[in-house]
Amino acid sequence: MISSNGYISFDITDDGTMFEGPIPDGLGTANIMPLWEALDTTVVCKKVVGTKTIIQWTGAEIFFGAPAQFQAILDTADSSIEYVYGPNNQSDGTDLGAIGGVQNPAGDQATETGDGNVAPFAAPNSSVKLTHP
Numbered sequence: 001m002i003s004s005n006g007y008i009s010f011d012i013t014d015d016g017t018m019f020e021g022p023i024p025d026g027l028g029t030a031n032i033m034p035l036w037e038a039l040d041t042t043v044v045c046k047k048v049v050g051t052k053t054i055i056q057w058t059g060a061e062i063f064f065g066a067p068a069q070f071q072a073i074l075d076t077a078d079s080s081i082e083y084v085y086g087p088n089n090q091s092d093g094t095d096l097g098a099i100g101g102v103q104n105p106a107g108d109q110a111t112e113t114g115d116g117n118v119a120p121f122a123a124p125n126s127s128v129k130l131t132h133p
Helices: none
Strands: 032-036 039-049 052-061 067-075 080-085 099-103 110-115 126-130
Touching: 032 067, 032 080, 110 126
Parallel strands: none
Antiparallel strands: 032 099, 039 052, 052 067, 067 080, 080 126, 099 110
C-alpha cells in the first residue's frame, strides 16, 4: 500500500491513516518511509524504468502547508532504496516529528534516515541511498 502520508507499507490492512512515530515500531506496518508525516492534497505517482520503481509524492504538510516533493526509488538491480527530495520540497521533516527510514516487516529492526524531532532531514535537492549488505 502506498500512503499519501509519505510511506509504503507491505501490510494490506494498512489504510494509510497511521501517524508517524519512532521506528522500529514493533508493528511492521510502515516499511519504507522517505518522509512519513501528515500530508494534504498529495498526488502520488508510480513509474517503472528498467529495474527501478519510482514512487513520487507531491503535496503539502497538513498543518503548516509547506510544499512536499520527494521520491522513493526502489532498484532491484542492487537491492537499494534511494530517497530524493526535490528542489521545491520545503517539508523538512519537522512537522509533528516526521520520520524517514526503513524497517523490516516484523517491525523489530529499522534504519532511520531522519527524525524530525531531532533535526530537519529532507532538505531540497538532497538524497540518501540505502543499500542491502
